[in-house]
Amino acid sequence: MTAEHREVRTAGPPFEGRPLTAGRTPAERAPEVFAPDVDSDAAGPHAPNLGAEIPGQRSGVDADEKRRAALVESLPVASEDTPLMAQLQEDARRRIELRGRQFPKPAHTRVITVANQKGGVGKTTTTVNLAAALAQSGLNVLVLDNDPQGNASTALGIPHHAGTPSIYEVLVEGAPLSEAVQESPDVPNLWCVPATIDLSGAEIELVSLVARETRLRNALDQYLAWRIEQGQQPIDYVFVDCPPSLGLLTVNAFVVAREVLIPIQCEYYALEGLSQLLKTIQLIQAHLNRELHVSTILLTMYDARTNLAQQVAAEVRTHFPESTLRTTVPRSVRISEAPSYGQTVMTYDAGSTGALAYLEAARELAERGAPSAGVSGTGAPDEASTIQQATAASTVELEAQ
Secondary structure, eight states, rough: OOOOHHHHOOOSSSSTTTOTTTTTOHHHHHHHHHHHOOSSSSTTSSSSOOOOOTTTTHHHHHHHHHHHHHHTTSSSSOOTTHHHHHHHHHHHHHHHHHHTTTOOOOOOOOEEEEOOOSSTSSHHHHHHHHHHHHTTTTTOOOEEEEEEEEEEHHHTOOOOOTOOHHHHHHSSOOOEEEEEEEEEESSSSEEEOOOOOGGGGGHHHHTTTTTTSSSSHHHHHHHHHHHTTTTTTOEEEEEOOOOSSSSHHHHHHHHHHEEEEEEEESSSHHHHHHHHHHHHHHHHHHOOOTTTTTEEEEEEOTTTTTTHHHHHHHHHHOEEEEEEEEEEEEEHHHHHHHGGGTHHHHHHHTTTTHHHHHHHHHHHHHHSGGGGGTTTTTTTTTHHHHHHHHHHHHHHHHOOO
């Protein structure tokens, strides 16, 4: 452990006794002060022996876990009176625990639709950042941009001007999905099927087509089988970004998926529309896709300083205790800035609070789908039935309020 780390631990008030470089704030110094590289020798000669083998376990993995745990324990303790210190400590903990970690692969491809008919709750932002976080952690991820606005394509740096092979050709013209897939230039193992302006007219054109609700599912199933035939690595996660509506594009997204991830903004209006979304999901379950279930709820734009955000979070966790992730995504300027550079926040500013929040949410999502967690990648019928019953009960309660 460096002298700087020992000084922080023995200091009294926050940041006391810690020299700051001129012109740099404590927040800018946080990555250096609180999050040393877990792969470096920063622990020094006085650190505990972290490399000892434990019988029955892989020594390398065990040593890495012990090293991370020791570094987390070395962080200064923040009190409730120092919210800035508490946030810095939380960010440091996430850096130590998540940097360089490989997330577990699911037993089967997990197809997740990110949906909420209310606009502005963070659907696209959640889609691209979870996808980037999983890809950076060693998984193969495909994003289907099913929103005519094409914002997911923009954030992933994928061209989506008029004439580009896109999801429109797949849905309306029956083109193979492989002809529209593009690889992200910034994140390896991350692919995207872009959306162009043509998709805005697809709602009307799909009405007269045969099997209009299952066209996207058929195309995805054929693409996943084609990858195996070509000797390519299988896709671990498929994320489908939806428009803020409940039309045919969203219905196709629900039919193609086995799981639904609902981002909920920590404000009252987001709660108000949740019951209608759950009704739609129940209709899809009954008539088009029995495997569909709400597997994940993510609280976004969370501001712990406000009572409203805390009340909304508590309400959601009360109705959906099993589905709601522990991680909440805070309001973050870095998250908002990233798309203007054609990037996700995971590549734009990987050390920011928003990026670390999405990285931890991705870890939760991956661990829930790991084979050891007992969750099937395609949504086991028993599990789907259980969640469906809980969803129905929650819908009744929400309507009664």
